[in-house]
Amino acid sequence: MKFLVSAVxxxxxSFIACLYLPWWxxxxxxxxVAIVFPQKPLWSFFAGFFALFILWxxxxxxxxxxxxxxxxxxxxxVILKNDSPFVLMLGTGLIGALVAGFAALAGSFVRIxxxxxxx
Amino acid sequence: xxxxxxxxxxxxxxxxxxLFNTNLIFPAPLGKLLSPQHGxxxxxxxxxxxxxxxxxxxxxxxxxxxxLDDRLVPHIFAEQDNDALFxxxxxxxxxxxxxxxxxxxAAAGRLSEVLGDSKNGRDVLNGADRLFxxxxxxxxxxxxLKEADKDPEVKLHMDAYTAGVxxxxxxxxxxxxxxxxxxxxxxxxxxxxxxxxxxxxxxAFDLAGRENDFEATNARTIFNMEDFxxxxxxxxxxxxxxxxxxxxxxxxxxxxKPPSSVDLLYLNKDRATNIVADKPDRxxxxxxxxxxxxxxxxxxxILCNDPHLSLNLPALWFEMQIKTPTQNAxxxxxxxxxxxxxxxxxxxxxxxxxxxxDVRDYYQVKFKDKSRQQYWYNxxxxxxxxxxxxxxxxxxxxxxxxxxxxxxGPVMYDRKYNGGRVADGNEYxxxxxxxxxxxxxxxxxRLNKAKNYKDYYAAIQNYYTPGQNFAYASKRGTIAMWAxxxxxxxxxxxxxxxMPGTDSSYLWQGNIPQEENPHMVNPERNFVSSxxxxxxDSSYPYYLGSSFTPYRGLIINRLLNGMNxxxxxxxxxxxxxxxxxxxxxxxxxxxxxxxxxxxxxYEQNYxxxxxxxxxRSDSKETGPTVFELAWNNxxxxxxxxxxxxxxxxxxxxxxxxxxxxLLRDSLYKFADDKTTPQKESIxxxxxxxxxxxxxxxxxxxxxxxxxxAKYKDTRINHLLGIPAFGRMHLPVGGGSHIINATKTAHGxxxxxxxxxxxxxxAYGVYPGGQSGNPGSRFYDSxxxxxxxxxxxxxFVMDEKDIKNExxxxxMRFSNK
Numbered sequence: 001m002k003f004l005v006s007a008v009x010x011x012x013x014s015f016i017a018c019l020y021l022p023w024w025x026x027x028x029x030x031x032x033v034a035i036v037f038p039q040k041p042l043w044s045f046f047a048g049f050f051a052l053f054i055l056w057x058x059x060x061x062x063x064x065x066x067x068x069x070x071x072x073x074x075x076x077x078v079i080l081k082n083d084s085p086f087v088l089m090l091g092t093g094l095i096g097a098l099v100a101g102f103a104a105l106a107g108s109f110v111r112i113x114x115x116x117x118x119x
Numbered sequence: 120x121x122x123x124x125x126x127x128x129x130x131x132x133x134x135x136x137x138l139f140n141t142n143l144i145f146p147a148p149l150g151k152l153l154s155p156q157h158g159x160x161x162x163x164x165x166x167x168x169x170x171x172x173x174x175x176x177x178x179x180x181x182x183x184x185x186x187l188d189d190r191l192v193p194h195i196f197a198e199q200d201n202d203a204l205f206x207x208x209x210x211x212x213x214x215x216x217x218x219x220x221x222x223x224x225a226a227a228g229r230l231s232e233v234l235g236d237s238k239n240g241r242d243v244l245n246g247a248d249r250l251f252x253x254x255x256x257x258x259x260x261x262x263x264l265k266e267a268d269k270d271p272e273v274k275l276h277m278d279a280y281t282a283g284v285x286x287x288x289x290x291x292x293x294x295x296x297x298x299x300x301x302x303x304x305x306x307x308x309x310x311x312x313x314x315x316x317x318x319x320x321x322x323a324f325d326l327a328g329r330e331n332d333f334e335a336t337n338a339r340t341i342f343n344m345e346d347f348x349x350x351x352x353x354x355x356x357x358x359x360x361x362x363x364x365x366x367x368x369x370x371x372x373x374x375x376k377p378p379s380s381v382d383l384l385y386l387n388k389d390r391a392t393n394i395v396a397d398k399p400d401r402x403x404x405x406x407x408x409x410x411x412x413x414x415x416x417x418x419x420x421i422l423c424n425d426p427h428l429s430l431n432l433p434a435l436w437f438e439m440q441i442k443t444p445t446q447n448a449x450x451x452x453x454x455x456x457x458x459x460x461x462x463x464x465x466x467x468x469x470x471x472x473x474x475x476x477d478v479r480d481y482y483q484v485k486f487k488d489k490s491r492q493q494y495w496y497n498x499x500x501x502x503x504x505x506x507x508x509x510x511x512x513x514x515x516x517x518x519x520x521x522x523x524x525x526x527x528g529p530v531m532y533d534r535k536y537n538g539g540r541v542a543d544g545n546e547y548x549x550x551x552x553x554x555x556x557x558x559x560x561x562x563x564x565r566l567n568k569a570k571n572y573k574d575y576y577a578a579i580q581n582y583y584t585p586g587q588n589f590a591y592a593s594k595r596g597t598i599a600m601w602a603x604x605x606x607x608x609x610x611x612x613x614x615x616x617x618m619p620g621t622d623s624s625y626l627w628q629g630n631i632p633q634e635e636n637p638h639m640v641n642p643e644r645n646f647v648s649s650x651x652x653x654x655x656d657s658s659y660p661y662y663l664g665s666s667f668t669p670y671r672g673l674i675i676n677r678l679l680n681g682m683n684x685x686x687x688x689x690x691x692x693x694x695x696x697x698x699x700x701x702x703x704x705x706x707x708x709x710x711x712x713x714x715x716x717x718x719x720x721y722e723q724n725y726x727x728x729x730x731x732x733x734x735r736s737d738s739k740e741t742g743p744t745v746f747e748l749a750w751n752n753x754x755x756x757x758x759x760x761x762x763x764x765x766x767x768x769x770x771x772x773x774x775x776x777x778x779x780x781l782l783r784d785s786l787y788k789f790a791d792d793k794t795t796p797q798k799e800s801i802x803x804x805x806x807x808x809x810x811x812x813x814x815x816x817x818x819x820x821x822x823x824x825x826x827x828a829k830y831k832d833t834r835i836n837h838l839l840g841i842p843a844f845g846r847m848h849l850p851v852g853g854g855s856h857i858i859n860a861t862k863t864a865h866g867x868x869x870x871x872x873x874x875x876x877x878x879x880x881a882y883g884v885y886p887g888g889q890s891g892n893p894g895s896r897f898y899d900s901x902x903x904x905x906x907x908x909x910x911x912x913x914f915v916m917d918e919k920d921i922k923n924e925x926x927x928x929x930m931r932f933s934n935k
Binding site for chain 1: 131135147149151152153157162166841
């Protein structure tokens with residue numbers, strides 16, 4: 001449950017943050033959400049990872065579809081040297097996922113308690 | 120808290136952010152670029168994008184509406200000229216911002232700022248930026264701006280245009296800037312009137328920047344004057360000049376005399392230089408013609424124009440209509456500059472071809488010492504002026520280039536700069552007509568509003584550089600052609616070689632009086648035309664210099680002379696005509712001199728292909744490829760041995776020179792190969808070179824590239840050369856010396872046909888699209904139509920057409 005809530009929050013708040021802030025604000029968002037919703041490290045990592053993987057891939061897909069993938073065809077040739085619009089979308093998702101994942105992981109190691117931390 | 124784990128995870132996160140946000144590890148900041156809300160995805164324009172808009176602009180005098188049609192061509196309806204130009208600036212920026220700025224950066228010598236000092240193996244700093252700075256493009260633009268500022272109307276227009284561009288730039292959010300800015304990692308700058316002038320001077324370089332003075336000077340070290348004149352003649356046999364041969368020219372208003380030292384110090388002087396000069400494309404030219412009502416089926420004139428330039432995306436031109444109480448002009452405009460440049464209005468149509476003339480000459484300057492503070496001129500030491508060109512380089516320290524300015528102009532080539540090779544220690548100042556201030560903008564302003572011949576004639580008075588052949592046709596039935604520009608009056612061969620620069624005796628002695636520029640109005644033959652051939656025959660009392668290609672002019676005049684009851688469809692066929700008149704004249708030589716007896720089966724086969732070819736360079740024909748390679752190899756066989764007698768850079772004679780030399784004189788002395796002991800005859804040269812051609816042809820055939828369009832491989836490159844942003848492998852015929860002048864990356868950048876009937880009927884197409892955004896469906900939407908030789912009907916919109924199904928979007932500009 002915590003996993004789902006933190007993942008959804010990371011997605012939502014990242015989206016809002018990116019309306020006004022640079023792209024790497026997703027790291028700050030993931031870090032903070034992971035601190036507020038402490039989980040085992042691996043769960044935190046995946047919450048951040050999947051939150052942004054899904055957000056960015058889906059955003060890219062929606063944008064690209066409206067564009068009939070005109071740009072995705074061209075940009076994938078430039079970046080991947082291959083005409084693979086969908087790989088480009090997945091690559092987009094992967095980049096966001098990695099950054100958010102590790103930021104969330106970092107957050108999972110922060111414990112705001114007086115007890116000795118566990119595992 | 121597990122501090123160590125926290126730090127490691129944080130470190131990895133920061134590392135990833137740096138990895139994806141900078142060019143330190145990957146060549147591009149992939150996070151920035153691919154973030155859906157910031158990067159290139161934001162430039163993926165929806166195919167059903169809504170261009171409707173309502174904009175509040177405090178500076179506007181009144182409200183202006185723009186209607187965008189289904190090809191994204193804007194139709195501006197304004198109550199004031201200034202507002203129309205403001206909106207033109209806004210629209211140019213909205214659709215072509217990156218291109219506008221990039222092209223003016225090129226003109227200003229600021230490419231290193233955004234590309235670095237070298238890119239893709241090209242030396243940007245020395246091959247582009249320093250070149251243009253030293254040629255004085257910036258200097259010329261500054262002078263043009265001062266001149267434009269003196270004209271109150273033009274100044275207001277330029278201010279409005281600039282304000283419009285900036286209004287758009289200021290409204291841009293970072294995530295909305297054009298794609299190329301994101302890829303290169305910079306952001307747009309505000310526009311200035313100077314930038315519009317820079318664009319104008321960039322066009323001047325493209326069209327009036329061509330010369331071969333260094334190459335010719337080097338050639339004089341291996342050929343005596345008699346041979347030189349044979350190789351680089353001042354006249355052509357096949358010439359059908361723009362103004363017909365029978366024309367009688369008035370006595371010249373300015374009589375020029377060469378200086379007394381001309382034979383010793385200039386014509387017969389043996390010098391060589393190591394300068395390698397960068398030049399605009401030889402074929403930067405165009406076709407235009409106008410036929411009057413006596414030759415058309417409708418009784419109304421038709422004007423046609425197709426300017427030939429490098430084919431690029433985003434396209435050079437932007438199509439639009441501007442309607443105000445003083446004008447209703449439709450045509451193509453240059454993003455970065457106001458007005459319509461080629462087009463028509465309710466009364467007349469106007470089009471241009473390049474009137475290439477040698478207006479760029481060099482003078483060898485003698486400085487007192489290494490400091491270059493003074494140079495010798497007219498018997499005394501004169502003070503040099505220095506201009507410090509600060510060139511910013513991406514990721515590196517600024518480069519400061521000190522350019523010496525003399526009475527002639529900037530010292531373009533010197534010890535510190537020679538265009539890229541080892542310097543010969545001499546100093547050469549360049550005198551370029553484009554440095555002289557003119558008010559070319561005024562010309563276009565007035566042409567857009569012209570109602571009759573008088574207006575057209577008044578409009579072109581301000582036009583100095585680059586010289587253009589202005590074609591004109593009106594609904595009243597007048598047709599006219601003026602080879603217009605401010606041209607220096609030169610004595611024979613003046614400026615063909617580098618001139619002595621120690622006194623004033625070699626300076627240009629004056630300008631050809633404007634009324635003596637070649638022209639014709641309502642000629643007896645009922646048509647006017649120009650295709651970059653000599654504007655006049657040798658009875659014209661001024662030296663024209665430069666080299667002019669006669670063949671397109673020849674075929675255009677031949678066709679027009681023979682046509683009557685002309686329709687628009689006839690003009691479309693003519694403008695896309697692939698007939699190769701050069702091949703018509705040259706082929707008989709191959710059939711005569713190639714010794715069929717000494718050819719093997721393959722070679723005989725290709726010779727047959729050449730013989731049976733219908734002389735049309737259509738895409739699927741193989742004849743044009745055979746001819747092209749046969750001719751190229753013939754040229755090499757004739758010229759290479761002669762010109763390689765020097766290691767200095769030279770330029771080979773024109774094709775017309777070789778062709779006419781061979782047609783005239785079968786003992787053509789240059790046929791002999793100097794590197795072989797025996798004396799080759801014409802037959803030997805033709806046969807040997809044809810065999811060499813066959814080797815190449817066989818290779819092409821094996822690779823499936825023997826068909827003309829496959830061999831030529833016409834393409835439209837993106838300005839940055841990114842293949843994925845260009846259009847490659849276009850199935851187009853045509854080529855040099857052909858009306859459809861489409862080469863590999865150069866050709867008709869616009870095709871226009873205007874029928875001046877009571878209600879104007881016009882057609883046009885350019886190889887590009889209205890949007891400069893590679894992510895837009897309007898980026899290259901016209902390319903296929905252009906490649907197929909088809910046209911769009913040009914929709915000249917009226918108030919009542921608002922409900923027309925062609926109109927898709929409306930933009931309202933108001934001041935509240």
